Amino acid sequence: MEVEISRRKFLQGTVAMTVLGGTLATTSVFASEEKENQKNTPGIPKTVTTKTSTKKAKEVPFLCGMCVNKCAGVARVEDGIITKLNPNPYFPKSRNMLCPRGNAGIQTTYDPDRLKYPLIRIGKRGEGKFKRVSWEEAYDAILNGTKDFKGIVQILDEEKDNRSTIGYCNGEGLSKEGFEDLMGKKIGTPNYVDEVSICLETAGGGFFATLGVYPEIDFEHADYMIILGANRAEAIITPDTMDMFKHTKGRGLKTVCIDPRFTNTAAKADKWLPVNPGTDLAYILAMTYVIFSENLQNEEFMKKHGVGYEEYKQHILSKKYTPEWAEKITGIKAKDIYEMAHEFADAEHPIIYPGRRSIFSPNDYQLRRAMGILQALSGNLDKKGGYIYGNPIQLPAEYVNSPIYAQAKERFDTEGIAFPTIKSGSWIVFRNMILEGKNPYPVRAMFIRKHNPMMGVPNSAKTRKLLEKMDLNVVIDILPSDTAMFADVILPEASYLERTSPVKAYGFLEPSIVQRKAAIKPLYETKTPEVIYKELAEKLSKPLFEISKKYDKDLQEEIAKRGEEKVYKEDGYDLADAWDKSVEEKNKELVEKVYGKEAWEILDKNGVYYPHMEEYHKQLSPNDYQYYPKSKRFYSTKGDSLRVICKYDRLATKGIDAMPTWHDEWKFSVPKGKFRLITGRHAQFTQSGTTNNAMLRDLIPTNYLWINKRVAKEKGIKFGDMVEVKSEVGTVHLKAYPTEKIAPNQIFMLHGFGSESKGLELAYGNGANDAAVIKDDIEPVYGAAVMHSTNVEVRRV
Amino acid sequence: MARYGMALDYKNCINCKACEVACKEENGVLLGADKHRIWVGVKEIEGEWPLLDIASSTFMPSQCQHCEDAPCEEVCPTHATYYDENGVVRVDSNKCILCSYCMNACPYDARYVDDRTMTVDKCTFCSDTRLARGETTTACQNTCPTKVRTFGDLDDPNSEISVLLRTRDHFSLKSHLGTNPKLFYLT
Ligand code: SF4
Ligand code: SF4
Ligand code: SF4
Secondary structure: OOOOOOHHHHHHHOHHHHOOOOOOOOOOOOOHHHHHHHOOOOOOOOOOOOOOOOOOOEEEEEEOOOOOOOOEEEEEEEOOEEEEEEEOOOOHHHOOOOOHHHHOHHHHHOOOOOOOOOEEEOOOOOOOOEEEOOHHHHHHHHHHEOOOOEOHHHHHHHOOOOHHHEEEEEOOOOOHHHHHHHHHHHHOOOOEEEOHHHOOHHHHHHHHHHHOOOOEEOOOOOOEEEEEOOOOOOOOOOOHHHHHOOOOOOOOOEEEEEOOOOOHHHHOOOEEEOOOOOOHHHHHHHHHHHHHHOOOOOHHHHHHHEEOHHHHHHHHHHOOOOHHHHHHHHOOOHHHHHHHHHHHHHOOOEEEOOOOOOOOOOOHHHHHHHHHHHHHHOOOEOOOOOEEOOOOOOOOOOOOOOOOOOOOOOOOOOOOOOOOOOOOOOHHHHHHHHHOOOOOOOOOEEEEEOOOHHHHOOOHHHHHHHHHHOOEEEEEEOOOOOOHHHOOEEEEEOOHHHOOOOOEEEOOOOOEEEOOOOOOOOOOOOEOHHHHHHHHHHHHHHHHHHHHHHHOHHHHHHHHHHOHHHHHHHOOOOHHHHHOOOHHHHHHHHHHHHHOHHHHHHHHHHOEEOOOHHHHOEEOOOOOEEOOOHHHOOOOOOHHHOOEEOOOHHHHOOOOOOOOOOOHHHOOOOOOOOEEEEEEOEOOEOOHHHOOOHHHHHHOOOOEEEEEHHHHHHOOOOOOOEEEEEOOOOEEEEEEEEEOOOOOOEEEEEOOOOEOOOOOOOOEOOOOOHHHOOOOOEOOOOOOEOOOOOEEEEEEO | OOOEEEEEOHHHOOOOOHHHHHHHHHHOOOOOHHHOOOEEEEOOOEEEOOEEEHHHOOEEEEOOOOOOOOHHHHHOOOOOEEEOOOOOEEEOOOOOOOOOHHHHHOOOOOOEEEOOOOEEEOOOOOOOOOHHHOOOOOHHHHHOOOOOEEEEEOOOOOOHHHHHHHHOOEEOOOHHHOOOOOEEEEO
């Protein structure tokens, strides 16, 4: 057997490794002298990596914060320094592992570029000139402004206490809810946008509407899988990634990967079929057609659980969604579709993999509905080897005493959206309506936490305009991101290894409760998010109450009736009262209340708790653990209450198809000479948040432009050549990687690179920011961002 | 006294490189893409879009094979390279003069230069970190998401690795060279 083992080959063979760390001559805008001194600061390691010692060390259970999965780990702390992160074998969901990013988390905490103390802008917006200030000065600047920008008191006074003039956003994470409490419930603005509308909103929504769940999969017992677009080998999702690939490659789970490009997931499949971007729905409809036309569905199951089932069957058959029809649209051969439909029908536990990926096409909601229904046609729902509903273990939500502000207005980002989400809206529509002057009242401030819209929301030029338009931008983060460059006030947050976070429950097959504990104290002058919320709330509370008193008639009446002090306290105007207790106290109280004292002790010690853990949890081998014995896992929990909504009439009331239907406007086409830009992820970084991580940069120093080898040759583009990628919204430059893993009319680049923040020494100017070239198209159901609709020109520069 | 080896369920490998990072953080290995003690061998896939040969695209996790007849040990003029009491091939940095004979002799390309000590470095099976503390897994094994790696004592018939090698087919790399590697690839 001829196998590849050489280190040098490895260096050449992996595109990620080929251009080695071309040193970037940049100087940090944030105190470069500090970087030099850093080596002598207590609590900061003297070398980048620290060899673990043979001494006994402190071991602290934590939850990883490098991506959304929250894997459980144990931090090894020696003399106050984290020297190693190891997997925590108690958490069912993370299966005793940490991925490369999880292992490299140390480098994020000790990143010399971190935001170390509060900063106030002194230069122009976006210029990156800041002044170091105390926390008190920073809070004061938020409240009262400086000579360079307005404060929140002035803005709210001018807007007559319309709290909705403040916008805010927050990326995914354990302290996100606290920020929502502060901004939404306490300060009282509805104008919130987050990662959901630039991520997988339609996937969750489509599956929920159809099956009542965005399911987990029991890979252990599944025997056939079709995975569309989701790249589980590189965009790691737990426990899917760990479970899936133990069974692929002839070991029980026959796998077909359908993806425009050849990913690492494709490499692990039995068959890879490239599909035209954005046409997966036509493929799923054709699969459904074969099933119905040959009567291969589990009729009994659908008769029992289907809603609008007969109509859906008629719909699919009468529309003639044949494989021959789909071949022309998708590029997948009709014979392959027949074969897959037969394999799917013949399998005992077939899976249409529902799992996470961004929204690629405007029909994504309907795609998810069609996938859910196709899965249901096999009857492989709510049982071993199928889609798992499981046990939705839950912790009660925290009560927050929220004041009602009479002057606050409703959110407005609804243009072009059938079902606007009230909670976190649509990033693109929110931004664009403000830029187009379609907002019914001004939005004048943005509070931005753990979120980098400059690199996450399609069409960066518009995001820049939005941020420039604001009277006040407040950024709470751990690194000086591109977005932080537009801040007026920056509040430095403790990284996930420096903080204890609110407890979290995970349901499904093997439910559990987990807690992140601080491995070390917050470094430099950083503070944990909850401390920041509390202090900011304390600072804002009285002055903002004064503004309400001035403009809010309801409040004036209440005060006249009950007296000011009573109203302030009882009606929630004391903004800081939500943080009277620390995270640690709240966690203890909550868990003891629901599961008892002993449960809390187990959780606090191990980082994980679930009922009967001490009895169920066993090590089976050096690598494998049992979390729940099979007989205790929640394979089937729905019973007769299971519903499969084939026809969803409510959708039609807002002009959305009640049943998944193909429209020819979704056909894939690229004008001659242009390329369709597709984007995606890699296992060695998350989003823009990890591109300054020294260890990960070792593994993937930059993002390359994948371009078909033969096309590249025609265009005279060789590996490593700098190329320009130009769309109607922007232009970026990056290095080329000619490969046969992509179609001649498509190009691909990894998301998250191309930072323009000079505060990030490693990420600055490295590669290209896809958000700068992706058009700001939305899908019609929620107004969520569509990532794969942009055609671009490519040329060597 | 043990005879340590590692079995690799390489079909599970997704080329995520968690093992490489864990190794670097555990053992204080220098940053730099050429300073890895372990790596995953990848080949650019064969064929032309859309007809690509999936079988040609494999991920082969690799590192020092801890050969029982190690060419690196044979050529080392100062005996810096030696077999420790557990059969782990080690380098004594105090004796290494960086003649680099071993680097050339190693058929697996497992050695590199540590710029701090200016001596040769390579995988140690975490002997002076985890094993020295009494732990029973290497950093790479412990962290691997898909559980590719099983480290253990080949002389102990009850060890997981011995059981795996008894019950599953496996091969080793460049076995014709007579190096007797102790990394075993499970099929
Ligand atoms: S998948 Fe990796 S980055 Fe994400 S939480 Fe787990 S270890 Fe951390
Ligand atoms: S950690 Fe495991 S899956 Fe990842 S590259 Fe290493 S051996 Fe492969
Ligand atoms: S793999 Fe190379 S370095 Fe390791 S023992 Fe064999 S010859 Fe020596």
